[in-house]
Amino acid sequence: MAKEKKKGFFGEFKEFIMRGNVLDMAVGVIIATAFGAITSTLINNVLMPLIGYIFGGVDLAKLNITLKAAELAEDGTVAKEAVVIGIGTFIAAIINFIIVALIVFCIVKAFNRVRNMKKKEEEEAPAEEPAPAEPTVEEKTLETLNQIKELLENK
Numbered sequence: 001m002a003k004e005k006k007k008g009f010f011g012e013f014k015e016f017i018m019r020g021n022v023l024d025m026a027v028g029v030i031i032a033t034a035f036g037a038i039t040s041t042l043i044n045n046v047l048m049p050l051i052g053y054i055f056g057g058v059d060l061a062k063l064n065i066t067l068k069a070a071e072l073a074e075d076g077t078v079a080k081e082a083v084v085i086g087i088g089t090f091i092a093a094i095i096n097f098i099i100v101a102l103i104v105f106c107i108v109k110a111f112n113r114v115r116n117m118k119k120k121e122e123e124e125a126p127a128e129e130p131a132p133a134e135p136t137v138e139e140k141t142l143e144t145l146n147q148i149k150e151l152l153e154n155k
Contacts, residue, residue, distance in 0.1 A: 036100070043096045048088070063088035 007015070016022060044061065052060045063086075070082035135143070 039096050039099050043092050043099070047095060048092055060088040060091060063091075 048060045052058045064084040065087055066082055066084050068083040070078050071080040073079040
């Protein structure tokens with residue numbers, strides 16, 4: 001019996017990392033992160049100001065519900081921060097989620113459509129007839145004997 005070389009931690013990690021699906025997943029995570037930055041910028045710098053303008057010039061990013069006002073010290077500096085609920089930030093996150101979900105839905109829908117079209121083409125394609133089986137040794141021998149018989153009869 002051959003001795004199997006025991007892989008160390010780094011050997012196992014290298015084997016794990018070199019699998020194709022792990023690399024694909026890593027690329028997906030990187031692209032998703034970049035896509036998230038793009039959608040966040042779109043929401044915060046384009047849509048939220050536009051929505052705020054439509055609702056009377058309100059800056060939705062600063063739309064907050066103040067639960068407790070900030071406390072100022074005698075010198076005018078903030079002694080205790082205000083306690084606020086960031087409604088505008090929450091609305092931006094919801095819009096961001098809806099946009100990302102819509103795009104993912106469209107990608108999955110397109111992928112399924114292509115997969116279904118391919119499956120339908122495969123089902124509609126005529127099935128190839130199997131190639132005729134090779135003649136057995138007996139069939140070859142009989143054919144040869146018949147050819148010899150015909151040659152003898154013709155002479």
